[in-house]
Amino acid sequence: MKATRLIGLALRSIRRNPGRSALTMLGVVIGVASVVVMVAIGAGAQAEIQARIDNLGSNMVVITPGAATPGGVSGGAGSFNRLTTDDAAFIAREAQLVSAVTPVVFTRTGISAGGLNWRSTIYGVDTSYQQIRAWQTESGRFFTTEELKSNRKVCVLGATVVKSIFPDQDPVGQTLRLRDVPFEVIGVLATKGQTAEGTDQDDVILAPFTTVQTRLAGHQFIAQLLASAWSESEIPAAMDEVRVLVRESHGLGDRDPDDFQVKDQRQLAQAAQGTTQVMTMLLSAIASVSLLVGGIGIMNIMLVSVTERTQEIGVRRALGARRIDVLAQFLVESIVLSGIGGLAGAAFGTGIAAGLGRLTGWATVVEPSTLGIAMAFSVAVGVFFGWYPARRAAALDVIEALRHQ
Amino acid sequence: MSDAVAPVVELRDIRRDYAVGDAVVHALRGINLRIERGEMVAIMGSSGSGKSTLMNTLGCLDHPTSGSFLLDGVAVEALDDDARADLRNAKLGFVFQGFNLLARTTALENVALPMLYDRHARFADPDARARDALSRVGLADRLTHLPNELSGGQQQRVAIARALVTEPKLLLADEPTGNLDSHTTVEVMALFQALNDQGLTVVIVTHEDEVAAYCKRSVRLHDGEIVSDHPVVPKRAADDLARAPAVVST
Known part of the structure; x- marks a missing residue:
């Protein structure tokens, strides 16, 4: 069957049970939204740090007087200003x-x-x-x-x-x-x-x-x-x-220690950048757990749906649907569910990130790539958690399924 | 391969054994049956006689333990699961006792359902075909109705339209009137007879003698064997309807 037909079929089935579909999607919506918000906060912090780095000056190197450790005891920067x-x-x-x-x-x-x-x-x-x-x-x-x-x-x-x-x-x-x-x-x-x-x-x-x-x-x-x-x-x-x-x-000999220091202010900034990156990854990882939970929600509902629609599956098989058609139908339904959830989550997440930025004054940046990755993840969740219920649906015996009340 | 003289159904020594625990149940014990084009056959028998198994065999839903089955010239026992699904779609129309319409799905969508699985692109305009099939069963004004908005008789007619829409070689009805009152039963039988008059081969599995009386041939099963197989002079359901007009229209 064509992909467009399968998606149409999935949308019709989702519309048939709007309340349940919405609740099923909610898990993915929350998961994707939280990932988007976390990444937005992280990206905002990084953008701010980047702006500060650029603010310091273009490729700046700072030379300050004073040795790092003259004679083993530091007199502090500037103590020996030459x-x-x-x-x-x-x-x-x-x-x-x-x-x-x-x-x-x-x-x-x-x-x-x-x-x-x-x-x-x-x-x-x-x-x-x-x-x-x-x-x-x-x-x-x-x-x-x-x-x-x-x-x-x-x-x-x-x-x-x-x-x-x-x-x-x-x-x-x-x-x-x-x-x-x-x-x-x-x-x-x-x-x-x-x-x-x-x-x-x-x-x-x-x-x-x-x-x-x-x-x-x-x-x-x-x-x-x-x-x-x-x-x-x-x-x-x-x-x-x-x-x-x-x-x-300064006319220093080979054995003389430096009586000055050369520093690169970026080192500090980059360290901060690294810390932010780790934090962002950590927060996103925690957020993706909720996406995973959302996926389990989808699997749960899809399993219920397969049981409920056993007779429908039997009828479809009797009328000429191959096992792969049934598998595709349920898999696409799960993907469409999580995909719509992902879209809604991306929209919500973007809104929440903007609202949070305004409320707290944090810089939040929602990059298109973040939305893309979040969407891809939600579709992947749909495939991963839809696979098992779809397999169950496809594996049903036609005669048993037709007899199912 | 199918040719002009091939019968629609040719069963040769069909056997079907089930393992139930340690015991083996012989549901079919060597069935030989030939159904020609344009026949209208009632398959009779009490529960446990094997008529359901025979129905599932004819429907290419079940795989016999042994024997050969030619459906419109195609050797079914050689086909795998996918090929049998394609064969059902191409050559069979199913009518079930419980109607088995998809809930919350319009009559039109229900009727169009089998064309979704047509792999030979036989139908250029599925929507128009579905409308046409519904008007053939007298439901041209019920296209967008949902199953729960239709009476039992109307639902069964939607199901018959669904079975007709792919122009099957054989229409298989499994207790099609089992959930209907006697008047509606006659109406549905009139519809089957009308379709049969147009050349459609019909097989009806039933345990009701009244239903079998409208068929041209009666095959009776007992303990997995055909115990009688004889032609019948069928009653005309349309005449019965004319004699006893409906008190309440369904």
């Missing part, structure tokens, strides 16, 4: 695998403008910082190399600083005072949001590192170097290269 702007210049000149590098000098200081005060962190950086952090200006512009070289007192503000010090006005072109030094605001950065640890990345002022070193910090040492590898896959190689170059720049 990182300088010369190192940055050396990397920029020599590195093959690094597309950009910037020193970062920072200091916390009071800001005032137009009678309003605020405390924020001033980052003294190079022009390449913008590229490394993948951070656009929302209005105005970033400072130029000329402004950097001539220690100009210009700055670019983060969104939080703008809100605090220049509410309801365009800050570009205004002057603000950093520790009583007047700086001209030349641009505003796009909003970047919080870091994974909850730090407000927009509470920041960027200025040429030359100006910050001479006017605000008063020393030559820098807090960290940020470098960008050409591509994500080249990050490990770029880290090795940077390490060699900084050692060379």
